[in-house]
Amino acid sequence: MTEEIIIAGFGGQGVLSMGKILAYSGVMADQEVSWFPSYGPEMRGGTANVTVILSENRISSPVLNEYDTAIILNQQSMDKFEPMVKPGGVLIYDPNGIIHPPKRTDINIYKIEGTLIAAELGNVKTFNMVVLGAYLKAKPVVKMESVEKGLQKSLPSRHHHLIPMNLEAVQKGYEGLELVQAV
Protein backbone atom coordinates (compact mmCIF):
# COMPACT_ATOMS: atom_id res chain seq x y z
CA MET A 1 0.00 0.00 0.00
CA THR A 2 1.23 3.48 -0.86
CA GLU A 3 -0.64 6.66 0.02
CA GLU A 4 0.43 9.88 -1.69
CA ILE A 5 -1.00 13.00 -0.05
CA ILE A 6 -0.81 16.72 -0.68
CA ILE A 7 -1.78 19.06 2.17
CA ALA A 8 -2.15 22.64 1.01
CA GLY A 9 -3.25 25.90 2.56
CA PHE A 10 -1.95 29.18 3.99
CA GLY A 11 1.30 29.47 5.92
CA GLY A 12 0.39 29.51 9.61
CA GLN A 13 -2.51 27.05 9.32
CA GLY A 14 -0.31 24.22 10.52
CA VAL A 15 -0.04 22.53 7.13
CA LEU A 16 3.59 21.52 7.54
CA SER A 17 3.23 20.34 11.14
CA MET A 18 0.11 18.35 10.28
CA GLY A 19 2.17 16.62 7.60
CA LYS A 20 4.97 16.07 10.09
CA ILE A 21 2.66 14.47 12.66
CA LEU A 22 1.15 12.27 9.95
CA ALA A 23 4.65 11.27 8.81
CA TYR A 24 5.69 10.51 12.39
CA SER A 25 2.52 8.43 12.85
CA GLY A 26 3.62 6.44 9.80
CA VAL A 27 7.08 5.95 11.32
CA MET A 28 5.44 4.67 14.52
CA ALA A 29 3.44 2.19 12.40
CA ASP A 30 6.73 1.00 10.84
CA GLN A 31 5.94 2.48 7.42
CA GLU A 32 8.33 4.18 5.01
CA VAL A 33 7.61 7.91 4.90
CA SER A 34 8.65 11.06 3.11
CA TRP A 35 7.73 14.66 3.90
CA PHE A 36 8.57 17.28 1.30
CA PRO A 37 7.56 20.92 1.81
CA SER A 38 7.13 23.48 -0.89
CA TYR A 39 8.74 26.47 0.67
CA GLY A 40 8.88 30.15 -0.14
CA PRO A 41 10.91 32.93 1.43
CA GLU A 42 8.14 34.00 3.83
CA MET A 43 7.78 32.77 7.42
CA ARG A 44 4.01 33.38 7.57
CA GLY A 45 1.31 34.03 4.99
CA GLY A 46 1.53 32.95 1.38
CA THR A 47 0.63 29.44 0.38
CA ALA A 48 2.27 26.44 2.00
CA ASN A 49 2.01 22.84 0.96
CA VAL A 50 3.61 19.57 1.83
CA THR A 51 3.70 16.20 0.09
CA VAL A 52 3.56 13.25 2.48
CA ILE A 53 4.00 9.68 1.26
CA LEU A 54 3.34 6.64 3.44
CA SER A 55 4.28 3.26 2.04
CA GLU A 56 5.18 -0.30 2.84
CA ASN A 57 7.94 -0.08 0.22
CA ARG A 58 10.94 2.14 -0.46
CA ILE A 59 9.61 5.53 -1.57
CA SER A 60 10.78 6.66 -4.98
CA SER A 61 9.97 10.27 -5.86
CA PRO A 62 9.04 12.57 -2.96
CA VAL A 63 7.79 15.05 -5.57
CA LEU A 64 4.61 14.21 -7.45
CA ASN A 65 2.07 15.76 -9.76
CA GLU A 66 -0.83 13.43 -8.98
CA TYR A 67 -2.08 12.40 -5.58
CA ASP A 68 -4.25 9.75 -3.92
CA THR A 69 -5.53 12.38 -1.51
CA ALA A 70 -5.58 16.17 -1.51
CA ILE A 71 -6.33 18.03 1.72
CA ILE A 72 -7.21 21.56 0.68
CA LEU A 73 -7.49 24.49 3.05
CA ASN A 74 -7.76 27.57 0.84
CA GLN A 75 -9.03 28.66 -2.57
CA GLN A 76 -5.59 29.00 -4.24
CA SER A 77 -4.79 25.44 -3.26
CA MET A 78 -8.17 24.23 -4.55
CA ASP A 79 -7.47 25.84 -7.92
CA LYS A 80 -4.00 24.30 -8.08
CA PHE A 81 -4.52 20.81 -6.65
CA GLU A 82 -8.10 19.76 -7.49
CA PRO A 83 -7.00 18.76 -11.02
CA MET A 84 -4.10 16.71 -9.59
CA VAL A 85 -6.17 14.19 -7.63
CA LYS A 86 -6.01 10.75 -9.26
CA PRO A 87 -9.38 9.57 -10.67
CA GLY A 88 -11.12 7.68 -7.86
CA GLY A 89 -8.97 9.53 -5.31
CA VAL A 90 -10.01 11.63 -2.33
CA LEU A 91 -10.35 15.39 -1.90
CA ILE A 92 -11.02 16.79 1.59
CA TYR A 93 -11.59 20.49 2.08
CA ASP A 94 -12.58 23.02 4.70
CA PRO A 95 -15.38 25.15 3.16
CA ASN A 96 -14.31 28.19 5.19
CA GLY A 97 -12.87 30.60 2.62
CA ILE A 98 -13.67 28.39 -0.36
CA ILE A 99 -15.59 30.39 -2.97
CA HIS A 100 -15.55 27.75 -5.70
CA PRO A 101 -16.23 24.25 -4.29
CA PRO A 102 -14.67 21.29 -6.13
CA LYS A 103 -16.32 20.35 -9.44
CA ARG A 104 -14.65 17.03 -10.30
CA THR A 105 -17.14 14.18 -10.71
CA ASP A 106 -14.61 11.33 -10.80
CA ILE A 107 -13.23 11.68 -7.25
CA ASN A 108 -14.53 11.20 -3.69
CA ILE A 109 -15.16 14.56 -2.04
CA TYR A 110 -15.44 15.23 1.69
CA LYS A 111 -15.95 18.37 3.76
CA ILE A 112 -14.62 19.14 7.22
CA GLU A 113 -15.68 22.27 9.11
CA GLY A 114 -12.22 22.46 10.65
CA THR A 115 -12.24 26.16 11.39
CA LEU A 116 -15.63 25.96 13.15
CA ILE A 117 -14.78 22.83 15.14
CA ALA A 118 -11.45 24.23 16.28
CA ALA A 119 -13.21 27.42 17.40
CA GLU A 120 -15.77 25.35 19.33
CA LEU A 121 -12.91 23.47 20.98
CA GLY A 122 -11.70 26.86 22.20
CA ASN A 123 -8.31 26.72 20.49
CA VAL A 124 -8.04 27.65 16.83
CA LYS A 125 -4.50 26.27 16.76
CA THR A 126 -5.96 22.76 16.90
CA PHE A 127 -7.38 23.36 13.40
CA ASN A 128 -4.79 21.17 11.70
CA MET A 129 -5.41 18.29 14.13
CA VAL A 130 -9.17 18.47 13.41
CA VAL A 131 -8.38 18.18 9.70
CA LEU A 132 -5.98 15.31 10.39
CA GLY A 133 -8.76 13.47 12.25
CA ALA A 134 -11.12 13.99 9.32
CA TYR A 135 -8.50 12.63 6.93
CA LEU A 136 -7.98 9.52 9.06
CA LYS A 137 -11.73 8.86 8.94
CA ALA A 138 -11.69 9.01 5.14
CA LYS A 139 -8.36 7.13 4.84
CA PRO A 140 -7.47 5.07 7.90
CA VAL A 141 -3.80 4.83 6.88
CA VAL A 142 -2.56 4.89 10.47
CA LYS A 143 -4.21 3.90 13.75
CA MET A 144 -5.07 6.42 16.46
CA GLU A 145 -2.42 5.01 18.81
CA SER A 146 0.21 5.66 16.15
CA VAL A 147 -0.99 9.27 15.97
CA GLU A 148 -0.61 9.57 19.75
CA LYS A 149 2.91 8.13 19.53
CA GLY A 150 3.61 10.40 16.54
CA LEU A 151 2.58 13.45 18.60
CA GLN A 152 4.82 12.35 21.47
CA LYS A 153 7.73 11.90 19.12
CA SER A 154 7.29 15.08 17.07
CA LEU A 155 6.47 17.52 19.89
CA PRO A 156 9.22 18.63 22.27
CA SER A 157 8.53 17.30 25.79
CA ARG A 158 7.71 20.80 27.10
CA HIS A 159 4.58 20.64 24.90
CA HIS A 160 3.53 17.14 25.89
CA HIS A 161 0.80 18.48 28.21
CA LEU A 162 -0.97 19.65 25.03
CA ILE A 163 -1.25 16.13 23.60
CA PRO A 164 -4.67 15.30 25.18
CA MET A 165 -6.14 18.49 23.70
CA ASN A 166 -4.67 17.64 20.29
CA LEU A 167 -6.02 14.10 20.44
CA GLU A 168 -9.47 15.48 21.30
CA ALA A 169 -9.24 17.68 18.20
CA VAL A 170 -8.27 14.66 16.09
CA GLN A 171 -11.31 12.80 17.51
CA LYS A 172 -13.66 15.73 16.76
CA GLY A 173 -12.37 15.89 13.21
CA TYR A 174 -12.81 12.15 12.85
CA GLU A 175 -16.46 12.52 13.88
CA GLY A 176 -17.01 15.69 11.86
CA LEU A 177 -16.14 14.46 8.37
CA GLU A 178 -19.03 14.93 5.91
CA LEU A 179 -19.32 13.04 2.64
CA VAL A 180 -20.14 15.33 -0.30
CA GLN A 181 -19.71 12.94 -3.20
CA ALA A 182 -18.74 9.28 -3.50
CA VAL A 183 -17.67 7.56 -6.72
Add this chain to the structure above:
Amino acid sequence: MGELRLMKGNEVIAEAAIRCGCDGYFGYPITPQSEVMETLMEREPWNETGMVVLQAESEIGAIHMIYGAAGSGKKVITSSSSPGISLMAEGISYIAGSELPCLIVNVQRGGPGLGTIQPSQADYFQATKGGGHGDYRLIVLAPSSVQEMNDFVELGLRLAFKYRNPAMILTDGMIGQMMEKVVLADYIPRLTDEEINEKYGSWVTNGRKPYRERNVITSLEMDSDIMENNNLRFQQKYAQMEEEDLLFEEIQCEDAEYLLVAFGSSARVCLKAVDLAREKGIKVGLLRPITLFPFPKKPLAALAKKVKGMLVVEMNAGQMIEDVQLAVGCAGCKVPVMHFGRMGGIIHSPVEVLAALEQKLIGE
Protein backbone atom coordinates in the same frame (compact mmCIF):
# COMPACT_ATOMS: atom_id res chain seq x y z
CA MET B 1 23.10 1.07 17.86
CA GLY B 2 21.14 2.66 15.05
CA GLU B 3 18.84 5.30 16.46
CA LEU B 4 15.82 5.73 14.14
CA ARG B 5 14.65 9.31 13.60
CA LEU B 6 12.50 11.34 11.19
CA MET B 7 14.69 14.24 10.12
CA LYS B 8 15.38 16.79 7.40
CA GLY B 9 18.44 16.20 5.24
CA ASN B 10 20.03 19.42 6.52
CA GLU B 11 19.47 18.46 10.16
CA VAL B 12 21.04 15.08 9.49
CA ILE B 13 24.23 16.69 8.14
CA ALA B 14 24.63 18.45 11.49
CA GLU B 15 23.84 15.37 13.56
CA ALA B 16 26.16 13.17 11.48
CA ALA B 17 29.00 15.71 11.84
CA ILE B 18 28.72 15.58 15.63
CA ARG B 19 28.49 11.80 15.72
CA CYS B 20 31.40 11.10 13.37
CA GLY B 21 33.82 12.98 15.59
CA CYS B 22 34.10 16.30 13.75
CA ASP B 23 36.31 18.87 15.43
CA GLY B 24 34.74 21.91 13.85
CA TYR B 25 32.06 23.46 11.66
CA PHE B 26 32.52 26.90 10.17
CA GLY B 27 29.79 28.39 8.01
CA TYR B 28 27.58 31.27 7.08
CA PRO B 29 23.78 30.94 6.76
CA ILE B 30 22.03 30.72 3.41
CA THR B 31 18.73 29.19 2.29
CA PRO B 32 18.08 26.29 1.67
CA GLN B 33 20.69 24.92 4.09
CA SER B 34 20.40 27.17 7.15
CA GLU B 35 19.13 24.24 9.24
CA VAL B 36 22.64 22.78 9.23
CA MET B 37 24.06 25.51 11.46
CA GLU B 38 20.74 26.02 13.29
CA THR B 39 20.74 22.36 14.32
CA LEU B 40 24.37 22.54 15.40
CA MET B 41 23.72 25.66 17.49
CA GLU B 42 20.73 24.00 19.15
CA ARG B 43 22.64 20.79 19.80
CA GLU B 44 25.59 22.69 21.39
CA PRO B 45 28.12 19.95 20.59
CA TRP B 46 30.89 21.99 22.27
CA ASN B 47 29.36 20.83 25.56
CA GLU B 48 29.14 17.23 24.44
CA THR B 49 32.08 16.29 22.22
CA GLY B 50 34.06 19.53 22.26
CA MET B 51 33.25 20.23 18.60
CA VAL B 52 33.56 23.91 17.69
CA VAL B 53 30.67 25.56 15.81
CA LEU B 54 31.30 29.05 14.55
CA GLN B 55 29.37 31.43 12.35
CA ALA B 56 31.97 33.20 10.26
CA GLU B 57 31.64 36.77 8.96
CA SER B 58 31.16 35.44 5.42
CA GLU B 59 31.58 32.32 3.31
CA ILE B 60 35.09 33.51 2.45
CA GLY B 61 35.89 33.67 6.16
CA ALA B 62 34.36 30.23 6.76
CA ILE B 63 36.35 28.42 4.07
CA HIS B 64 39.62 29.95 5.29
CA MET B 65 38.82 28.85 8.85
CA ILE B 66 38.36 25.38 7.35
CA TYR B 67 41.72 25.77 5.59
CA GLY B 68 43.48 26.62 8.86
CA ALA B 69 41.79 23.96 10.95
CA ALA B 70 42.36 21.28 8.29
CA GLY B 71 46.03 22.21 8.29
CA SER B 72 46.26 21.26 11.94
CA GLY B 73 44.87 17.80 11.18
CA LYS B 74 41.37 18.51 12.49
CA LYS B 75 38.28 16.94 11.00
CA VAL B 76 36.29 19.91 9.71
CA ILE B 77 33.15 20.56 7.71
CA THR B 78 31.38 23.54 6.18
CA SER B 79 28.14 23.90 4.29
CA SER B 80 26.58 26.47 2.03
CA SER B 81 24.39 26.82 -1.02
CA SER B 82 25.34 27.70 -4.57
CA PRO B 83 26.19 31.45 -4.35
CA GLY B 84 28.06 30.80 -1.09
CA ILE B 85 30.06 27.97 -2.65
CA SER B 86 31.13 30.34 -5.43
CA LEU B 87 32.48 32.67 -2.75
CA MET B 88 34.40 29.73 -1.26
CA ALA B 89 35.90 28.65 -4.60
CA GLU B 90 39.23 30.42 -4.12
CA GLY B 91 39.72 28.85 -0.70
CA ILE B 92 38.74 25.41 -1.97
CA SER B 93 41.41 25.66 -4.68
CA TYR B 94 44.03 26.56 -2.05
CA ILE B 95 42.92 23.64 0.16
CA ALA B 96 43.17 21.25 -2.81
CA GLY B 97 46.56 22.73 -3.77
CA SER B 98 47.79 22.35 -0.19
CA GLU B 99 46.49 18.78 -0.09
CA LEU B 100 44.31 19.14 2.98
CA PRO B 101 41.24 17.11 3.94
CA CYS B 102 37.83 18.67 4.64
CA LEU B 103 34.18 18.22 3.78
CA ILE B 104 32.15 20.89 1.98
CA VAL B 105 28.37 20.48 1.66
CA ASN B 106 26.65 22.28 -1.22
CA VAL B 107 22.85 22.29 -0.84
CA GLN B 108 22.25 23.67 -4.33
CA ARG B 109 19.65 26.26 -5.29
CA GLY B 110 18.67 27.66 -8.66
CA GLY B 111 21.11 30.01 -10.35
CA PRO B 112 22.98 31.72 -11.85
CA GLY B 113 23.69 34.69 -9.58
CA LEU B 114 21.57 34.84 -6.46
CA GLY B 115 19.00 32.81 -8.38
CA THR B 116 16.18 31.21 -6.40
CA ILE B 117 15.99 29.33 -3.11
CA GLN B 118 14.44 26.20 -4.65
CA PRO B 119 16.33 23.00 -5.56
CA SER B 120 18.67 22.79 -8.54
CA GLN B 121 21.58 20.70 -9.83
CA ALA B 122 23.20 23.46 -11.82
CA ASP B 123 26.48 23.34 -9.87
CA TYR B 124 27.53 19.98 -11.35
CA PHE B 125 30.24 21.54 -13.51
CA GLN B 126 31.48 23.65 -10.62
CA ALA B 127 31.67 20.66 -8.28
CA THR B 128 33.16 18.08 -10.64
CA LYS B 129 35.42 20.13 -12.90
CA GLY B 130 37.08 22.27 -10.29
CA GLY B 131 35.14 25.41 -9.42
CA GLY B 132 38.21 27.37 -8.41
CA HIS B 133 41.37 27.82 -10.49
CA GLY B 134 43.96 25.18 -11.30
CA ASP B 135 43.99 21.50 -12.14
CA TYR B 136 42.27 20.07 -9.10
CA ARG B 137 39.32 17.82 -8.41
CA LEU B 138 37.07 17.27 -5.43
CA ILE B 139 35.74 13.90 -4.37
CA VAL B 140 32.05 14.53 -5.07
CA LEU B 141 29.29 12.51 -3.41
CA ALA B 142 25.65 12.89 -4.50
CA PRO B 143 23.17 11.60 -1.90
CA SER B 144 19.64 10.80 -3.04
CA SER B 145 18.07 10.20 0.37
CA VAL B 146 18.20 11.57 3.88
CA GLN B 147 19.91 8.33 4.95
CA GLU B 148 22.70 8.98 2.46
CA MET B 149 23.04 12.54 3.78
CA ASN B 150 23.90 10.86 7.07
CA ASP B 151 26.16 8.18 5.64
CA PHE B 152 28.11 10.47 3.30
CA VAL B 153 29.33 12.80 6.06
CA GLU B 154 31.44 10.00 7.54
CA LEU B 155 32.31 8.60 4.10
CA GLY B 156 33.25 12.02 2.68
CA LEU B 157 35.57 12.78 5.60
CA ARG B 158 37.10 9.30 5.44
CA LEU B 159 37.89 9.73 1.73
CA ALA B 160 39.11 13.29 2.31
CA PHE B 161 41.67 12.01 4.81
CA LYS B 162 42.56 8.98 2.68
CA TYR B 163 43.53 11.24 -0.22
CA ARG B 164 44.31 14.46 1.68
CA ASN B 165 41.90 16.15 -0.67
CA PRO B 166 38.71 18.16 -0.09
CA ALA B 167 35.47 16.21 -0.54
CA MET B 168 32.07 17.65 -1.37
CA ILE B 169 28.55 16.45 -0.73
CA LEU B 170 26.63 17.83 -3.72
CA THR B 171 22.98 17.87 -2.78
CA ASP B 172 20.11 20.32 -3.19
CA GLY B 173 17.16 21.99 -1.51
CA MET B 174 14.96 18.94 -2.07
CA ILE B 175 17.03 16.42 -0.10
CA GLY B 176 18.04 19.17 2.33
CA GLN B 177 14.48 20.19 3.16
CA MET B 178 12.70 16.85 3.01
CA MET B 179 12.17 14.57 5.98
CA GLU B 180 12.65 10.83 5.83
CA LYS B 181 13.47 8.05 8.21
CA VAL B 182 17.14 7.88 9.03
CA VAL B 183 19.18 5.48 11.12
CA LEU B 184 21.80 7.62 12.82
CA ALA B 185 25.34 6.33 13.21
CA ASP B 186 26.91 5.60 16.57
CA TYR B 187 29.31 8.15 18.04
CA ILE B 188 32.95 8.05 16.96
CA PRO B 189 35.18 9.89 19.45
CA ARG B 190 37.16 12.91 18.26
CA LEU B 191 40.86 12.29 17.81
CA THR B 192 43.10 13.50 20.62
CA ASP B 193 46.13 15.71 19.84
CA GLU B 194 48.37 12.66 20.42
CA GLU B 195 46.36 10.61 17.93
CA ILE B 196 46.53 13.43 15.35
CA ASN B 197 50.34 13.58 15.76
CA GLU B 198 50.59 9.85 15.42
CA LYS B 199 48.38 9.60 12.31
CA TYR B 200 49.12 12.84 10.50
CA GLY B 201 52.45 13.92 12.01
CA SER B 202 54.11 13.93 8.60
CA TRP B 203 52.10 16.91 7.40
CA VAL B 204 50.13 18.71 10.17
CA THR B 205 51.14 22.20 11.27
CA ASN B 206 50.23 22.04 14.94
CA GLY B 207 53.56 23.21 16.32
CA ARG B 208 56.96 21.74 15.56
CA LYS B 209 57.82 18.77 17.74
CA PRO B 210 61.35 18.15 19.05
CA TYR B 211 61.40 14.80 17.25
CA ARG B 212 60.63 16.11 13.74
CA GLU B 213 61.31 18.89 11.27
CA ARG B 214 58.71 21.58 10.88
CA ASN B 215 55.91 20.92 8.41
CA VAL B 216 54.98 23.52 5.83
CA ILE B 217 51.54 23.80 4.27
CA THR B 218 51.33 25.91 1.16
CA SER B 219 49.93 25.81 -2.33
CA LEU B 220 52.71 28.16 -3.52
CA GLU B 221 55.72 26.77 -5.37
CA MET B 222 58.05 29.07 -7.30
CA ASP B 223 59.82 26.25 -9.14
CA SER B 224 57.62 25.10 -12.00
CA ASP B 225 59.37 21.73 -12.26
CA ILE B 226 58.38 20.98 -8.69
CA MET B 227 54.91 22.38 -9.34
CA GLU B 228 54.47 20.08 -12.31
CA ASN B 229 55.47 17.13 -10.13
CA ASN B 230 52.91 18.23 -7.56
CA ASN B 231 50.30 18.27 -10.29
CA LEU B 232 51.34 14.82 -11.48
CA ARG B 233 50.91 13.55 -7.91
CA PHE B 234 47.44 15.11 -7.77
CA GLN B 235 46.52 13.41 -11.04
CA GLN B 236 47.69 10.07 -9.65
CA LYS B 237 45.41 10.58 -6.65
CA TYR B 238 42.46 11.30 -8.93
CA ALA B 239 43.18 8.16 -10.94
CA GLN B 240 43.41 6.13 -7.73
CA MET B 241 40.00 7.48 -6.66
CA GLU B 242 38.49 6.05 -9.82
CA GLU B 243 40.13 2.66 -9.21
CA GLU B 244 39.27 2.37 -5.53
CA ASP B 245 36.38 4.58 -4.57
CA LEU B 246 33.92 4.76 -7.44
CA LEU B 247 30.30 4.39 -6.33
CA PHE B 248 27.15 3.97 -8.40
CA GLU B 249 23.83 2.16 -8.30
CA GLU B 250 22.15 0.21 -11.13
CA ILE B 251 18.37 -0.14 -10.80
CA GLN B 252 16.44 -2.52 -13.04
CA CYS B 253 19.20 -2.41 -15.66
CA GLU B 254 19.39 -6.16 -16.33
CA ASP B 255 16.69 -6.21 -19.05
CA ALA B 256 16.54 -2.47 -19.76
CA GLU B 257 16.05 -1.28 -23.33
CA TYR B 258 16.28 2.36 -22.35
CA LEU B 259 18.42 3.87 -19.64
CA LEU B 260 17.81 6.89 -17.45
CA VAL B 261 20.95 8.45 -15.96
CA ALA B 262 20.39 10.73 -12.98
CA PHE B 263 22.00 11.67 -9.66
CA GLY B 264 20.72 12.94 -6.30
CA SER B 265 17.15 14.28 -6.26
CA SER B 266 16.66 13.64 -9.97
CA ALA B 267 17.42 9.95 -9.40
CA ARG B 268 14.54 9.81 -6.92
CA VAL B 269 12.15 11.26 -9.48
CA CYS B 270 13.52 8.85 -12.11
CA LEU B 271 12.96 5.88 -9.81
CA LYS B 272 9.24 6.60 -10.00
CA ALA B 273 9.48 7.19 -13.76
CA VAL B 274 11.04 3.71 -14.12
CA ASP B 275 8.03 2.20 -12.32
CA LEU B 276 5.56 4.21 -14.45
CA ALA B 277 7.34 3.15 -17.66
CA ARG B 278 7.38 -0.52 -16.69
CA GLU B 279 3.65 -0.36 -15.91
CA LYS B 280 3.27 0.68 -19.57
CA GLY B 281 5.50 -2.19 -20.70
CA ILE B 282 8.55 -0.06 -21.51
CA LYS B 283 11.71 -1.68 -20.15
CA VAL B 284 13.58 1.18 -18.49
CA GLY B 285 16.48 1.08 -16.07
CA LEU B 286 18.27 3.73 -14.04
CA LEU B 287 21.96 4.28 -13.54
CA ARG B 288 22.63 6.53 -10.57
CA PRO B 289 26.18 7.84 -10.18
CA ILE B 290 26.82 8.18 -6.44
CA THR B 291 30.31 9.59 -6.84
CA LEU B 292 30.15 12.33 -9.49
CA PHE B 293 33.91 12.53 -9.32
CA PRO B 294 35.19 9.91 -9.89
CA PHE B 295 32.52 9.35 -12.55
CA PRO B 296 31.24 5.83 -13.42
CA LYS B 297 32.49 5.80 -17.02
CA LYS B 298 33.00 2.04 -17.32
CA PRO B 299 29.56 0.98 -16.05
CA LEU B 300 27.99 3.48 -18.47
CA ALA B 301 30.07 2.22 -21.35
CA ALA B 302 29.00 -1.35 -20.57
CA LEU B 303 25.32 -0.36 -20.50
CA ALA B 304 25.70 1.66 -23.71
CA LYS B 305 26.34 -1.61 -25.55
CA LYS B 306 23.04 -3.05 -24.32
CA VAL B 307 20.44 -0.27 -24.52
CA LYS B 308 18.69 1.51 -27.41
CA GLY B 309 19.05 4.97 -25.90
CA MET B 310 19.89 6.99 -22.83
CA LEU B 311 18.10 9.95 -21.27
CA VAL B 312 20.12 12.04 -18.83
CA VAL B 313 17.75 13.73 -16.37
CA GLU B 314 19.08 16.68 -14.42
CA MET B 315 17.83 19.88 -12.83
CA ASN B 316 20.04 21.95 -15.12
CA ALA B 317 20.47 22.77 -18.81
CA GLY B 318 22.72 19.76 -19.49
CA GLN B 319 25.88 19.27 -17.46
CA MET B 320 26.37 15.62 -16.43
CA ILE B 321 25.26 14.68 -19.94
CA GLU B 322 28.73 15.75 -21.18
CA ASP B 323 30.36 13.10 -18.98
CA VAL B 324 27.82 10.51 -20.09
CA GLN B 325 28.45 11.32 -23.76
CA LEU B 326 32.22 11.08 -23.20
CA ALA B 327 31.88 7.72 -21.48
CA VAL B 328 29.65 6.35 -24.23
CA GLY B 329 31.60 7.91 -27.11
CA CYS B 330 35.00 6.77 -25.79
CA ALA B 331 33.62 3.23 -25.71
CA GLY B 332 32.84 3.59 -29.43
CA CYS B 333 29.09 3.37 -28.96
CA LYS B 334 26.69 5.30 -31.19
CA VAL B 335 23.67 4.97 -28.90
CA PRO B 336 21.68 8.24 -28.71
CA VAL B 337 22.18 10.19 -25.47
CA MET B 338 19.48 12.80 -24.90
CA HIS B 339 18.86 15.29 -22.12
CA PHE B 340 15.83 16.35 -20.10
CA GLY B 341 16.25 19.16 -17.63
CA ARG B 342 14.28 21.69 -15.64
CA MET B 343 15.99 24.82 -14.40
CA GLY B 344 15.83 27.69 -11.98
CA GLY B 345 14.44 25.76 -9.02
CA ILE B 346 11.80 23.65 -10.78
CA ILE B 347 11.80 19.91 -9.98
CA HIS B 348 10.68 17.66 -12.83
CA SER B 349 7.82 15.29 -12.08
CA PRO B 350 7.97 11.54 -12.79
CA VAL B 351 5.25 11.91 -15.46
CA GLU B 352 7.28 14.61 -17.24
CA VAL B 353 10.36 12.38 -17.25
CA LEU B 354 8.39 9.51 -18.78
CA ALA B 355 6.91 11.84 -21.40
CA ALA B 356 10.40 13.12 -22.29
CA LEU B 357 11.67 9.56 -22.62
CA GLU B 358 8.82 8.65 -24.95
CA GLN B 359 9.16 11.81 -27.00
CA LYS B 360 12.96 12.00 -27.31
CA LEU B 361 13.92 8.34 -27.57
CA ILE B 362 10.99 6.05 -28.24
CA GLY B 363 9.28 8.44 -30.66
CA GLU B 364 5.59 8.45 -29.99
